[in-house]
Amino acid sequence: MTRSAASRLFLVLLATATLASTGANAEVVIRKSIRYFTVKGATAEQLDDALSRHGPKTLASPMRHPGATRIKFGGSVTYAETGHLCRVDKVLITLSTQLILPRWNRPKNASKGLAMIWNTLAADIKRHEERHAEIARNHARQMEKSFSRLGAERSCKVLQARVAEVSRRELDDHDRDQARFDRIEAANFESRMTRLMRYRLSGRSAQD
Template identity: 50%
Template sequence: KHGPQVKSTGSRHPGATQMAFTTRVSYAESPGSCRIADAIVTVKVKVILPEWRRSRKADADVKLFWDTLSADIKRHEERHVEIAKNHARQLEDALKASYPQRSCAEAKARAAQITAAELARHDQDQVRFDRVESVNFESRILRLLRYRIERIESGQLPPA
């Protein structure tokens, strides 16, 4: 209800990850050709996680559920970051592997094509990940809760 609003879906989510890709490409020109000499792709990330301020007054079972849910949200958002970093690496590799073009203008246009294609694949992978996660949410949370309860009962975790 009060979580961050995600632009891509237009709705609110318990957690969110904002990402910005930055690509720096340098070119090497020689008579009749121009190639990408180097490419550096970075991802700037901001992860927004839920906060809960009423833990002292809450029942132990509510705390247990909250701890389980917030840990799962954190894991979920960290996976979004991993997906982005993998695509940044793939983009960097694809740019460096591109063939020389007749001019630097053509090389820049090719770099833009490669970048657009890789960022589109990135977006598709992020959406696919969210789709899979949402389908498996209930069974995953129940499994995590059972696991935490088992660990509390065996003394491996302190009571909630």
């Protein structure tokens, strides 16, 4: 998983004076896309090497990975002045996620056993990256709620500072949740793959 460095600037803070309204209008806009990269190989060693050479890089590590999710937060907050108070008027949170997944160009001489291993691994990679995107979506919705719940302040400058503080806190929480998920996944990788392979083998035996 990687989060765009630009996400640290994800709020365009517009301190504009508008007419009073009954409450903050909020919206979360989410976009998701998938990009594939091709790997080739007729053996497990060749596939492992292909993933190491062609997999995506992340901001957190110079190493290449079997998959990644690029995450970018954006949006805007506008303010309304009512009398001597300033409050949040409109909140727009945008989230763009791009899953980067491997696609095997299977050669004719690749064994059925290797195909089963690859299908198991590829499915697990996709599940892993989908979960990263889900975590980001949950935090985008939480950001919208946090901004909308901010109370009025004596000036828009003070409220803008509070919005900036909340944005930093929410992004830090997002980063921690993503890192925690990666740690858990890494610790359980071998046992998870063993369990998945046994499940596929049992299903295959039942069909034979």
